[in-house]
Amino acid sequence: MLVVACIKQVPDTTQVQIDPVTNTLIRDGIPFIVNPYDSHALEESLRLKDSNGFTAVALSMGPPNAEATLRKALALGVDRSILLSDRVFGGADTLSTSNVLAAAIQRLAEQDEIGIVFCGKQTIDGDTAQVGPGIAVRLGFTQLTLVDRIEKLDLAKKTVTVRRKLEGRYEIVEARLPAMITVVRELNRPRYPTVPMRLASAKAQVEVWNNEVLKLDVNSVGLKGSPTWVSRIFSPQRTEGEILGDGMRDPVGAALLLVDRLLEEDLLAV
Amino acid sequence: MSEPVKPKRPRGRARVVAGKCAACGARCQSACPVDCIEMTDAGEPLVTADKCIGCLKCVKVCPAGALEMFFTPEEEKILAQLAGTALPEVDEEELERRRRIDPYRGVWVFVEQNDGEPARVSWELMGSGRQLADSLDVELFAVIIGSNVGHLAQEAFCYGADCAYVLDQPVFARYRTEPYLEAMCYLVDKYKPEVVLMGATGMGRDLAGAVATRVKTGLTADCTGLGIDDKRNLMQTRPAFGGNIMATIMCDKFRPQMATVRPHVMPLPERNPAATGLVLPEGFDISEAAIFSRVLEVITDKSGKDRVDVAGAEFIVSGGRGLMAKENFAILEELAGELGAVVGGSRSAVDAGWLPPDRQVGQTGKTVRPKIYIACGISGAIQHLVGMQDSDVIIAINRDPEAPIFEVATFGIVGDLFDVVPALTMRIRELKQARA
Known part of the structure; x- marks a missing residue:
């Protein structure tokens, strides 16, 4: 049985900065990382490999340089790493991204039965949380989002029981396999690659599937298959605030000024 | 007796406007019907002008305004001659879209x-x-x-x-x-x-x-x-x-x-x-x-009644790395007590274990919109700002005058929070006692 982890290579958005003159992103030297939530998805697929003998497959759609991310997955212990890369996949929104990923999973399903597809709950660059549900709906898999614990996996009955983390509550849900599960960080603690695995992964093969392999209608992938598009990007507008007093030399005076201002503007009820 | 041949309207060719590309993910390349755009390693387009047919697709799709049309001086002349004549306006695509x-x-x-x-x-x-x-x-x-x-x-x-x-x-x-x-x-x-x-x-x-x-x-x-x-x-x-x-x-x-x-x-x-x-x-x-799924059980977060709801609070006193230690949150609690506020924090404060994760304000935490948000010792990483920048009033207290938090603050005090916050608490307490 297969367990698939969908992972994405993303720019480390915590290190992105804006050029104050041109108002564009300064991209030079920004490192690419595995989307942090996806590393938990990857870890969970490796745990199923260890505990239940599943074959673990890492899957990523991206430009050719995303191979680095898939190589890391091999170093961590996945059995296969597959990069879905083609010019026609470029410029995709979440709808056309899930189309490509689902088609790849469908193709894997022709070779072996799929048990679970794991995705991170969202990416840190897009923040949409839409690709996981997109894959589930396209494949007809049970959809379980925001999972922070796998309670039980019953392969005889083909069910999985998970705990979902929602606002102010948890839900214990039992569902039929195959399932698409999106994971939160509390689910597990990702492992580190061992030195021998890392060395072995340098020589291992990352498979690359382009659209000649997936044979999707070019109008359903990439930019052409994306109903949404970005019409404008701009820097967030901010109004200049007011610095009160000299807080370094006279902190008490500055505090008094602040309270006075809040009272003046009727913001404080005392 | 044929009419004079009208010059053909030149369509121009696309070119890159320097410094504007946002490396959005090769939208222009995907949009080009004649494959005349290649991407550099930095993710910026290179247009092969000879192949460009002037279809405008890349210009329209670019979110950053980084592509424009240009015309040769001869083409400019023809355009000037044609100025005033109506543009052909039969757009099948647009009609289909409307249908x-x-x-x-x-x-x-x-x-x-x-x-x-x-x-x-x-x-x-x-x-x-x-x-x-x-x-x-x-x-x-x-x-x-x-x-x-x-x-x-x-x-x-x-x-x-x-x-x-x-x-x-x-x-x-x-x-x-x-x-x-x-x-x-x-x-x-x-x-x-x-x-x-x-x-x-x-x-x-x-x-x-x-x-x-x-x-x-x-x-x-x-x-x-x-x-x-x-x-x-x-x-x-x-x-x-x-x-x-x-x-x-x-x-x-x-x-x-x-x-x-x-x-x-x-x-x-x-x-x-x-x-x-x-x-x-x-x-x-x-x-x-x-239906192939069943909800077996719903567990409401333990101690339901003393659960603190940062997202719904009207006043929030928030602490970041500048608090230095878990014990120091006591001074924020004191100010919060006077204001009837809830104590929240930045991701650094939560990652350091000073606050429980449900108090985290920011992109990976809660989005808040209180009447007053007091940020103490929070430098203001963009991930934090997107979670609180819609607060009615933002007060920033930080030693570093360059901290980005001051860019979103309504009122700022450049100073040591360990001096400023207790002074604030004291002042509000005095006022309350005077009114009582």
């Missing part, structure tokens, strides 16, 4: 509920939905799915809905993706709304992503601004790249246009208890046997 989207009318807000208890974000969205419906001159619909949820229709009218579709059946008692997905798709298919809004909550995101995929339309997550353009299209503005830039997203060729909005991003509209509306009961046949 496809025209049947879709009305703005919908999905009313999220758990055990019949509505999520506040649904009413916040009702406020946004009302504005959109007014701009479009259509009705605002509440979509209520659940079991024993009839009472929510009246509540939806109080917050601005004109009509409410109500699907009230035992099978919808607990949210599960399959039955809700089927029910939503059934309604969308039958009544064809042009806009569908949902809360960007655990439930809303689970459902919205599924529905958009099934009906094959666009979905924009976590919008912070919604508006209507001159062609009845929804303009959806949201933070991108971890909040470093804002992007306006369009879905002009497909309907419905779907968007989610995080709780507390939109203001709660005033509740009008006298409002009335039209209840539209709906039935949808889905049997329990066709």
